Amino acid sequence: MLPLFLEKIALVGALVHTLEPATEPGPAAVIIEADRIAAVVPPGDPSLAGLRTIDLSGTHLVPGLIDAYVNFDADHDRLYLSHGITLVRDVGADLTQMIAERDSLARNRNPGPSLLIAGAVLDGPNPATRSAIVLASREEAVDKLSRLLELGPIDFFSFHLGLPEPAWRATIEFAHRQQRPLQVWGPLPRGVSLDAALAGRQDGLFHLDALLPEGRTWETVLDSELRAVVEKLAKSELAVTPTLAAYAQRLVPPRKDLPELAYLSPITVAQWLGDAAQREQLYNKSPELLERGIKAFARQSALVAELHRAGVRIVPGSAAGQMPWLLPGEALVNELKLLVRAGIPSADVLRLATEAGARHLGFVEQQHGSIRAGKTANLVALDTDPREDLASFARPRQVWIRGRGIGAAELRTLRDSLAQRQKELQKLSFAPLEIASPQLPPGELVLSGLCETTFANQRLRGERWAVVRAIDGGLYYCARILSFGTASTADTLVTLQQKVLDNQLVELKFEVQSGPRVVTLEGELAAGTLNLQQRLNGVFQKSVRIRERMLFLDTGSVTADLILGQHGRVGAFKALFLEDFEPAKGDYSLSVQPNGERWLEAPLGKRIVEYAVDGSVAKVLRQQGNGLVLTKGLSAEVSGEPSARLSNPRAAAGAADNSKAANPAPR
Amino acid sequence: MRFSSPENEAVALAEAGEFAPLKIGPLAVWPPVVLAPMAGVTNYPFRSLCREYGAGLYVSEMITARAYLMGHRRTLLLASSQPDETPRSVQIYGTDPKDVGEMARSLVDEGVHHLDMNFGCPVPKVTRAGGGSAIPVKPRLLARIVRAAVKNAGSVPLTIKVRKGIDDALLTFLDAGRVAQEEGAAAIGLHARTAAQLYSGEADWNAIGELKSRLSIPVLGNGDIWESFDALRMMRATGCDGVIVGRGCLGRPWLFRELAEVFDGREPAQPPDLGGIVAILKDHARRLVAFFGEREGLLHMRKWCAWYTKGFPGSASVRDSLSRLNTFEDLERELARLNPREPFPRSALRAHRAKGSRVQTVALPENYLCSRDDDTPPRSIHSSEDLEEWERSLSGG
Numbered sequence A: 001m002l003p004l005f006l007e008k009i010a011l012v013g014a015l016v017h018t019l020e021p022a023t024e025p026g027p028a029a030v031i032i033e034a035d036r037i038a039a040v041v042p043p044g045d046p047s048l049a050g051l052r053t054i055d056l057s058g059t060h061l062v063p064g065l066i067d068a069y070v071n072f073d074a075d076h077d078r079l080y081l082s083h084g085i086t087l088v089r090d091v092g093a094d095l096t097q098m099i100a101e102r103d104s105l106a107r108n109r110n111p112g113p114s115l116l117i118a119g120a121v122l123d124g125p126n127p128a129t130r131s132a133i134v135l136a137s138r139e140e141a142v143d144k145l146s147r148l149l150e151l152g153p154i155d156f157f158s159f160h161l162g163l164p165e166p167a168w169r170a171t172i173e174f175a176h177r178q179q180r181p182l183q184v185w186g187p188l189p190r191g192v193s194l195d196a197a198l199a200g201r202q203d204g205l206f207h208l209d210a211l212l213p214e215g216r217t218w219e220t221v222l223d224s225e226l227r228a229v230v231e232k233l234a235k236s237e238l239a240v241t242p243t244l245a246a247y248a249q250r251l252v253p254p255r256k257d258l259p260e261l262a263y264l265s266p267i268t269v270a271q272w273l274g275d276a277a278q279r280e281q282l283y284n285k286s287p288e289l290l291e292r293g294i295k296a297f298a299r300q301s302a303l304v305a306e307l308h309r310a311g312v313r314i315v316p317g318s319a320a321g322q323m324p325w326l327l328p329g330e331a332l333v334n335e336l337k338l339l340v341r342a343g344i345p346s347a348d349v350l351r352l353a354t355e356a357g358a359r360h361l362g363f364v365e366q367q368h369g370s371i372r373a374g375k376t377a378n379l380v381a382l383d384t385d386p387r388e389d390l391a392s393f394a395r396p397r398q399v400w401i402r403g404r405g406i407g408a409a410e411l412r413t414l415r416d417s418l419a420q421r422q423k424e425l426q427k428l429s430f431a432p433l434e435i436a437s438p439q440l441p442p443g444e445l446v447l448s449g450l451c452e453t454t455f456a457n458q459r460l461r462g463e464r465w466a467v468v469r470a471i472d473g474g475l476y477y478c479a480r481i482l483s484f485g486t487a488s489t490a491d492t493l494v495t496l497q498q499k500v501l502d503n504q505l506v507e508l509k510f511e512v513q514s515g516p517r518v519v520t521l522e523g524e525l526a527a528g529t530l531n532l533q534q535r536l537n538g539v540f541q542k543s544v545r546i547r548e549r550m551l552f553l554d555t556g557s558v559t560a561d562l563i564l565g566q567h568g569r570v571g572a573f574k575a576l577f578l579e580d581f582e583p584a585k586g587d588y589s590l591s592v593q594p595n596g597e598r599w600l601e602a603p604l605g606k607r608i609v610e611y612a613v614d615g616s617v618a619k620v621l622r623q624q625g626n627g628l629v630l631t632k633g634l635s636a637e638v639s640g641e642p643s644a645r646l647s648n649p650r651a652a653a654g655a656a657d658n659s660k661a662a663n664p665a666p667r
Numbered sequence B: 001m002r003f004s005s006p007e008n009e010a011v012a013l014a015e016a017g018e019f020a021p022l023k024i025g026p027l028a029v030w031p032p033v034v035l036a037p038m039a040g041v042t043n044y045p046f047r048s049l050c051r052e053y054g055a056g057l058y059v060s061e062m063i064t065a066r067a068y069l070m071g072h073r074r075t076l077l078l079a080s081s082q083p084d085e086t087p088r089s090v091q092i093y094g095t096d097p098k099d100v101g102e103m104a105r106s107l108v109d110e111g112v113h114h115l116d117m118n119f120g121c122p123v124p125k126v127t128r129a130g131g132g133s134a135i136p137v138k139p140r141l142l143a144r145i146v147r148a149a150v151k152n153a154g155s156v157p158l159t160i161k162v163r164k165g166i167d168d169a170l171l172t173f174l175d176a177g178r179v180a181q182e183e184g185a186a187a188i189g190l191h192a193r194t195a196a197q198l199y200s201g202e203a204d205w206n207a208i209g210e211l212k213s214r215l216s217i218p219v220l221g222n223g224d225i226w227e228s229f230d231a232l233r234m235m236r237a238t239g240c241d242g243v244i245v246g247r248g249c250l251g252r253p254w255l256f257r258e259l260a261e262v263f264d265g266r267e268p269a270q271p272p273d274l275g276g277i278v279a280i281l282k283d284h285a286r287r288l289v290a291f292f293g294e295r296e297g298l299l300h301m302r303k304w305c306a307w308y309t310k311g312f313p314g315s316a317s318v319r320d321s322l323s324r325l326n327t328f329e330d331l332e333r334e335l336a337r338l339n340p341r342e343p344f345p346r347s348a349l350r351a352h353r354a355k356g357s358r359v360q361t362v363a364l365p366e367n368y369l370c371s372r373d374d375d376t377p378p379r380s381i382h383s384s385e386d387l388e389e390w391e392r393s394l395s396g397g
């Protein structure tokens, strides 16, 4: 790190591009106090007397860049800073994680760029991602959004195209009505035309595709149609994040030997390489696709330039973290270069990614985007003039993040240690699993084992589980689940114990440590009602009463699948699952294949379960994105009296088809 | 003639090969000397000054994990270093395995070479909350914290520093040593006093020998090394692998030169006279001002002036005004009044610096002793206000 100062410091000697309206770059000193810009003064100003100084002679001092479209990942923090990006806007992920991350104290930990969050992405029924918040109707939108804002500061709303039109409308009205009005960004919701979006006052659009008239492609769209779109937008306040770099990266062969891959998590690298292989196949089979992509890109570039000329708000964003082969940090610098190549002058592009960007994102401009007294001290010192060359953002001399200076050498160290961690993670994936056994309730241990869950050959979590037969004949399914952290986040541990009696969940103990929080959910069946108590860090939060029969709690633990093998019956049933640690009742549907496999439809997606004869789970397959998450039984051990053993789910398969479960019980 | 107090007049210099470099993980430290972590003292300016006199490992003052993770500016400053400092060593203070692990990881990413952990802090505010020297009372909790730190430190060696115990009735150092060894600590340092003793009385070097005899990891002896010869005596008497030097170097950074000399088998040079000390003092002041800024740097300087001039009969008249310094000019003006030819007084060699001879009854959380087998971390600070107050109340171990 550059020296830290408790007192004011002055950055002197640089040519300062404040990006404030109607000012030209010129020699100036920038005074920083704590995490803010205290003043911008002429060189030699009396107020500089006695201040400590940092000499930035020969550099250009500019506000840090804004990447208005990323999928946040703490692993990427150092990569953004290394490209002069000091503010990133996450378009929606895991709600609680994002709220915790947004805290500037959390941001200072490693340190990372300032963060704007949407919390979770909004979507309609059958959401595209697990962490989405489903708004099915107008009423639900208002209700859930109010609760969302109570959870913590949200900076804007972001939605998927499945958001139903009434909920979309309600979201915009709700967002604009807030004391600090929030923007609403997304693609065009299904069934909403561009005209409707303009009339409905959506604030921003992701990706240029949203601008294509209905039924048109980039090949068939007429110039006159695009001109009409430009004219329409020019009269509106709608902002557009074009993501040219995201389109462009599809048109060059992926650089599989890219040294920067070392900074990414093993899972990300596996996904990217998978994508590269798929793409190679596709282009080999239909080379004309590439040709068409290149032509489309020419039109997209031309359109962006037209939009800019017409005064449409363009807010650069990279889509890093969302699409493969967009390296966080580098992707935004590429985006800026592509905007220049499309015909927008460098000086304009710099403004779009700083001052104008902040302004077009609403209240963000109060803190970011320019070098002005009172704003956050997020600055970048470059070796070349960004009005002529934006590429030097890829190797800034110094980056100031909330008043803390980081030099090029320190950035390099931070990146190197990130690469080192990723390497270690990769090794760890093949090390033996070390998980202590879960605590066992009273009763007879009948089966225990170990399984691991992998994605793209990388281990996501390991689970040690056990089944205990209680005196009353009920079965306890217990587990300790260790989810592996990333280079930037710690491992998390979940402990779970579910008791099933008469094919019904009668007792539950669940504890998860997630970040600074320990959430517990605990309870029993009494008088036909499952009474669950939720605690946060040991403090009682609320009770949840569930009157319907539930079969299990479904959290990704294999205990649910073990229960399914013993007590699951073909057809529909209900079970609990967690929505942001809140228990929710879910509709499940089970079918049994002739080979004994169970196919399960669940609120969080489909899965296929295969059992061993001892009742243990041999394999569970789930789909996630375009990959498969695989849970594999590594070992299982039968113990106790033969009479107490679990039934064979494979033998039960045939029987289940005839509705004669091995463990018949009244419903 | 040797310049020492009577008990050290006949101490033999180290023979070639008598002592080995101190092995802390991959680090080999020669001479086997560690500058004790001292709150308000072992910041980068003082470490850099000591380093110019001698060699060894120079540990930062204790850095509270919570404050560090919350990006508290002053804490980050105190934890910071400069590229010229290798090996770079930071002492972590924390009670929550998660925080401690996260901090270790982040320091490793910044390129730290050695991490130490403080389990000896006797400050009532700390022990009453179940931290500092109260932690080894619960060996399983200690184990959890050390495990988290070791795991996240990866290839960077982690050591722990403890006291003998809470008081004579509750000694914890042997348990702590076992835990340190089992959990993969690279060494353990023992300040051979109990928390109840604070800094009073004499350190019990026998305890260091006892700990050494039980462990295979290196043991660092700490307590009452005022003169370089004390280090030789301690290592010979206890068999420990290295020494930690605390108060002895306050206002006497050349102690590290003397330590290097005696370990290399050479008779140490004479200490500087008051003129020489004034030059060192100004150098130290400049370093503090460069690091903390003038206001804060000179505030720091007030206590250093008392330590540098300790025992000089002629300094009494200026000591008072030195304790009210505000500017560098104040400092120069007052120092000019001293007689530069006044020799270093022998009586100042073992004169205690910082911390008096108080003892205390150690404050522990209620019912603390009833749950020694428990491994739940005590509640740590969460708000920025609590943090400010915490940082103000600390004065180390």
Ligand SMILES: Cc1cc2nc3c(=O)[nH]c(=O)nc-3n(C[C@H](O)[C@H](O)[C@H](O)COP(=O)(O)O)c2cc1C
Binding pocket: B036, B037, B038, B039, B040, B041, B061, B062, B091, B117, B118, B119, B120, B121, B161, B191, B222, B223, B224, B225, B244, B245, B246, B247, B248, B354, B355, B395, B396, B397
């Ligand atoms: C002013 C002062 C601050 C201290 N701060 C710390 C500290 O931050 N961490 C720690 O482990 N010990 C701390 N200590 C204890 C010393 O590291 C050392 O164990 C103690 O002074 C005994 O060694 P000595 O007799 O050589 O001084 C501090 C001691 C003093 C005098």
